[in-house]
Amino acid sequence: MSAALELFQLAAGPSEFIPNLAPGCQYVACLAWLLHFDIFHLVPISGAISYGDLAAAASKRASIDVAIPEARLRSIIRMVMTSALFRESEQNQVGHSATSALLAQDADVHSWASYLSTRSAPTALAMTAAHDRFTAASIAKNETAYNVAFSTEKPFFDHLALDAANMAEFAGYMRNVTTSEAMDVKHLVNGYQWADLGRGPVVDVGGSTGNAAITLARVFPELTFIVQDLPANAEATLPADVLSRIVFQGHDFTQPQPVAGGAVYLLRMILHDWPDNAAVVILRNLVPVLAKGTARLLIMDTVMPTPGQVPCSVERVVRVRDMTMMQVFNSHERDLDQWNALLLAADEGLRLRQVIAPFGSAMSLLEVEMVGATQEESSEEDIWEISG
Numbered sequence: 001m002s003a004a005l006e007l008f009q010l011a012a013g014p015s016e017f018i019p020n021l022a023p024g025c026q027y028v029a030c031l032a033w034l035l036h037f038d039i040f041h042l043v044p045i046s047g048a049i050s051y052g053d054l055a056a057a058a059s060k061r062a063s064i065d066v067a068i069p070e071a072r073l074r075s076i077i078r079m080v081m082t083s084a085l086f087r088e089s090e091q092n093q094v095g096h097s098a099t100s101a102l103l104a105q106d107a108d109v110h111s112w113a114s115y116l117s118t119r120s121a122p123t124a125l126a127m128t129a130a131h132d133r134f135t136a137a138s139i140a141k142n143e144t145a146y147n148v149a150f151s152t153e154k155p156f157f158d159h160l161a162l163d164a165a166n167m168a169e170f171a172g173y174m175r176n177v178t179t180s181e182a183m184d185v186k187h188l189v190n191g192y193q194w195a196d197l198g199r200g201p202v203v204d205v206g207g208s209t210g211n212a213a214i215t216l217a218r219v220f221p222e223l224t225f226i227v228q229d230l231p232a233n234a235e236a237t238l239p240a241d242v243l244s245r246i247v248f249q250g251h252d253f254t255q256p257q258p259v260a261g262g263a264v265y266l267l268r269m270i271l272h273d274w275p276d277n278a279a280v281v282i283l284r285n286l287v288p289v290l291a292k293g294t295a296r297l298l299i300m301d302t303v304m305p306t307p308g309q310v311p312c313s314v315e316r317v318v319r320v321r322d323m324t325m326m327q328v329f330n331s332h333e334r335d336l337d338q339w340n341a342l343l344l345a346a347d348e349g350l351r352l353r354q355v356i357a358p359f360g361s362a363m364s365l366l367e368v369e370m371v372g373a374t375q376e377e378s379s380e381e382d383i384w385e386i387s388g
């Protein structure tokens with residue numbers, strides 16, 4: 001993919017750069033239109049439909065007063081046909097391509113496309129206006145490109161929560177992101193020496209409903225876990241086979257860590273949601289428990305590559321996430337220097353021991369230790385016992 005991209009750029013040359021950028025804008029605009037009028041579901045999965053019948057069906061579905069003109073529908077579909085969506089087996093007969101059929105058949109991919117075309121794209125285009133209005137240095141969660149694009153003073157998640165349909169669309173988008181190969185929890189399982197930890201415990205800070213702990217518990221039968229999340233999210237719905245080795249605990253990670261004696265404190269997909277000043281607070285809350293014994297901090301998050309370090313086809317997808325963090329949260333993904341600077345800002349004793357980049361994973365494992373931690377055994381009272 002990377003070679004094909006580079007070859008196209010070389011063949012197009014400098015003068016064709018802008019003309020070749022234009023189709024990308026149109027693909028996104030057309031995608032929004034096709035999703036809005038439910039075209040993906042109206043084209044039959046096998047066989048084909050005429051533009052006339054498709055326009056009539058879409059007009060009926062949308063219950064609109066003025067019918068969609070066949071000619072406009074045809075222009076829009078023929079535009080996206082130059083990018084693998086739909087095909088015409090016979091003239092004026094539209095059928096699915098493999099890609100458009102995926103959008104028709106997979107509700108989460110459909111949500112993702114809708115989220116991209118109706119939220120991400122307007123947000124990206126509002127970036128300049130946001131930096132003008134709030135200054136490019138703002139780190140406030142409600143002074144973002146998203147706030148400008150959607151004319152709201154609420155931070156992203158608060159704004160999303162106002163509308164159930166938007167929440168459902170975002171949930172579908174997140175399911176897609178988190179079930180992809182690059183985000184698979186197997187990279188956490190295979191990427192670290194869990195077997196050396198004995199019983200642990202592993203403290204999964206911001207561990208949501210325990211997906212990572214459940215997966216690890218099944219592979220490492222000795223390990224025990226404490227899954228912490230906001231009190232409202234910390235619920236004990238556990239499968240029977242791991243019930244005795246996982247406990248949930250309500251804990252706000254902006255407050256001091258209540259569990260001493262953990263073997264590993266895990267922060268998976270936590271710190272990238274927070275700008276540096278807030279991320280420093282989350283880390284500082286762990287410093288006292290890391291300062292004693294041999295506890296390790298394990299951060300699983302993106303480490304941004306330097307330019308050219310990974311194939312361009314991979315790097316540009318990673319950089320989309322960095323831009324999204326900036327445009328939606330005034331946050332950012334961090335490169336290795338920024339991770340080191342963040343650790344140093346939190347505490348001078350925090351030191352990166354190793355960075356593990358599991359093959360195929362979008363996230364790396366950053367193992368952090370506390371230099372000069374007292375190495376004597378933790379006292380009995382410090383050790384969190386998992387009972388039941």
Ligand SMILES: C[S@@+](CC[C@H](N)C(=O)[O-])C[C@H]1O[C@@H](n2cnc3c(N)ncnc32)[C@H](O)[C@@H]1O
Nearest residue numbers: 206207208229230233251252253254268269270
């Ligand atoms: C992106 S999810 C990551 C979940 C999990 N670590 C994983 O790898 O799937 C972020 C989690 O942080 C939790 N969270 C957000 N703010 C929190 C806070 N102040 N204290 C504790 N948990 C919080 C959310 O409820 C959510 O479960």
